[in-house]
Amino acid sequence: MEEIVLRPVLDPAVISHGRQQLLHTLPKERLAWMLQKMCEIRYFEEKAEELYTRGLVHGTMHLSIGQEASSVGSIAVLRPDDLIIHHHRGHGHTIAKGADLKLMMAEFLGKECGYCRGRGGSMHIADIAGGNLGATGVVGSGIPTAVGIALALQMRRSTQVLLAFFGDGAVNLGEFHEALNMAAIWKLPVVFICENNQYGMSGPARTMCAVQPLSVRAVAYNMPGQTVDGNDVLEVYQVVQAAVERARGGEGPSFVETYTYRWRGHSKSDRNVYRTQAEIEEWKQRCPIARFKQVLVEAGALTATEIEAIDAQAKANIERATEEALACPEPSPENLEAEVYAP
Amino acid sequence: MSEATVREITYLEAVREALIQEMRRDPNVFLLGEDIGVYGGAFGVTRGMLEEFGPERVRDTPISEAAIAGAATGAALMGMRPVMEIMFMDFITIAMNQLVNQAAKIRFMFGGKASIPMVIRAPAGSGTGAAAQHCQSLEAWFVHVPGIKVVAPAVPYDAKGLLVTAIRDNNPVLFMEHKLLYRTKGPVPEELYSIPLGQAAVRREGHDVTILAYSVMVPRALEAADQLSQEGIEAEVVDLRTLKPLDQATIVASVSKTGRVLIVHEAPRTGGLGGELTAVVAESEAFDYLDAPIRRLAGRDIPIPYNRTLERAAVPQVEDIVAAARELAREGR
Structure with a gap:
């Protein structure tokens, strides 16, 4: 019997110098785009939170503040025609995939012009035309669906790939196991990205999961697995890029764990009784956006002035999108039954 | 064809x-x-x-x-x-x-x-x-x-x-x-053909009692109807075919005609489709034509047992349909 070991997606030895290399090999516009998306995610979620507090957003929301490097670093790798599927903490993925911020904010506000015409809300934003195949509000439920999306890509001999995002809370579901096994035996063009923000609602991943790090799970499915610093957008980029190349080349799925932290509570009802304020503060010191800005300046990729302009532009984009979204009409409750089934 | x-x-x-x-x-x-x-x-x-x-x-x-x-x-x-x-x-x-x-x-x-x-x-x-x-x-x-x-x-x-x-x-x-x-x-x-969803089929026409059935209960209901016919009871057997969307029009028309309805399914009675079918009839104009209470004959509220006799007793059989329809046909006369 061969010894079963965790195969990394990317040789860890190349990561540190690769990070520096990326700062020079990626076009300046691409780096600027990555920073802009990270800023837009942060400002979008802060704005959504404010609108919630003002009573303009109904229901709840699951903010990913602090996790921006994971979504942007992964999705930055993709071709425009590649696909994503994700879960309820998915605002970052949606923005990184190129969502129209107005349509997205309009959905939060429950408006007819929102992505889901006010039927889905913050937990279910999909932009089918933009390759965002939607957010699922049930932990892990998008993972089996991802198998089918990737299966369709394979059966059509497409060169597109799928990124499937989920959280640490999803890895203890039976569906996770069924889906990763199936994707592996069929060598499907999908990358499973587990954003380990360390808590499944209040349950700490370190005590709820028998095996650490979570990327070790990949061994059970004979696929490469790797844990990356989920607050380092360039490290996420490198490893996901290797996984995407593998998927596109027909070599099958990979499992990437982006180790990160959510600054906000699980949802709006969270009083943070399961973790300390000191822990939250400590992670705020590792802000992925501040870190990326610093790296960009130090490498001379972008000037401080350019960075300031990008940040300001992102903020302005959110403000404008919010204003426009607020002006959208409310949906009508008439004839809703007619929408349940496709003609 | x-x-x-x-x-x-x-x-x-x-x-x-x-x-x-x-x-x-x-x-x-x-x-x-x-x-x-x-x-x-x-x-x-x-x-x-x-x-x-x-x-x-x-x-x-x-x-x-x-x-x-x-x-x-x-x-x-x-x-x-x-x-x-x-x-x-x-x-x-x-x-x-x-x-x-x-x-x-x-x-x-x-x-x-x-x-x-x-x-x-x-x-x-x-x-x-x-x-x-x-x-x-x-x-x-x-x-x-x-x-x-x-x-x-x-x-x-x-x-x-x-x-x-x-x-x-x-x-x-x-x-x-x-x-x-x-x-x-x-x-x-042999050719490819399609049947629209949401259309029930009247498998047997009759004027005394409507039997609403689907799946395996349709052949059982038809066999029961043959037996009932020998007793002078003419049952109309409606095969629902599609449960959702449901062909309410055919159900309502048949019950309006016969004035009596027996709903038959294999699934357990409580919370079964029969309750919904009952409501469809009761909420429709067919209610005014009813000569007897709507009647359900369904699987018993038990898991399906293994033993042949017990298994048979768990769900409606032809003789159960005959007995229920006979009783219903005599009610309110």
Whole structure:
């Protein structure tokens, strides 16, 4: 019997110098785009939170503040025609995939012009035309669906790939196991990205999961697995890029764990009784956006002035999108039954 | 349709023929499920199909019902037309999350901008001695979920024509196949044809009592009607064929005509489809024509037992239908 070991997606030895290399090999516009998306995610979620507090957003929301490097670093790798599927903490993925911020904010506000015409809300934003195949509000439920999306890509001999995002809370579901096994035996063009923000609602991943790090799970499915610093957008980029190349080349799925932290509570009802304020503060010191800005300046990729302009532009984009979204009409409750089934 | 092409084939062969003909017609149609390839399916429905279509389109899966349902849902979201087989309807419980929270919801919760054209084939029902975990009739759960359609054919002709329609439908369709019907024969055209969903069929006309039935209860109701006829009671047997959407017009028209209705199904009485059918009649103009209370004859509120006698006693049999209809026909006279 061969010894079963965790195969990394990317040789860890190349990561540190690769990070520096990326700062020079990626076009300046691409780096600027990555920073802009990270800023837009942060400002979008802060704005959504404010609108919630003002009573303009109904229901709840699951903010990913602090996790921006994971979504942007992964999705930055993709071709425009590649696909994503994700879960309820998915605002970052949606923005990184190129969502129209107005349509997205309009959905939060429950408006007819929102992505889901006010039927889905913050937990279910999909932009089918933009390759965002939607957010699922049930932990892990998008993972089996991802198998089918990737299966369709394979059966059509497409060169597109799928990124499937989920959280640490999803890895203890039976569906996770069924889906990763199936994707592996069929060598499907999908990358499973587990954003380990360390808590499944209040349950700490370190005590709820028998095996650490979570990327070790990949061994059970004979696929490469790797844990990356989920607050380092360039490290996420490198490893996901290797996984995407593998998927596109027909070599099958990979499992990437982006180790990160959510600054906000699980949802709006969270009083943070399961973790300390000191822990939250400590992670705020590792802000992925501040870190990326610093790296960009130090490498001379972008000037401080350019960075300031990008940040300001992102903020302005959110403000404008919010204003426009607020002006959208409310949906009508008439004839809703007619929408349940496709003609 | 020329008579020459109509043959007597079994319900099982009719299901297979629909699958084969649709797969030949549309490259987006493919099958996935446990043991459907070399093995040919637990009941033999897909036997021989691997040879024609290959392992990519007659796709054997691991024993992973949730992932099968997820794979079908995701592929359907991409515009494929997967037909997934659940080996026994009972095992659909493992796939419920994908079917109920994903497949049924995606269209609506994404604002109508996606559709999920998939079929879930599920052999259901008792009578094979397979006991409590291999004999259930779980249609009521699915009828209750907006976003899923439910079809339950009773005869080979419908099995083929309704399955073709289910495959072409742009929504998740649960297609219930009764295991006891697999070997029953009936006339089926060789050509491809389709039967619209949501249309009941009056299998036998009568003026004394309406029997509403579907799936295996249709042949039982017809046999009962023959016996009742010898006693001078003429039963009208309505085969619902599609449980959702439901053909309320045919139900209401028949009950308005006969003034009496007996609802028959195999699934347990409490919370079963019979309650919904009762309400459909009671809320309609047919209520004014009722000469006797609406009556339900359903499976008993028990898990299906193993022993042959107990199993038989668990669900309505021909003699039960005869007795219930006879009693009903005499009521309020």
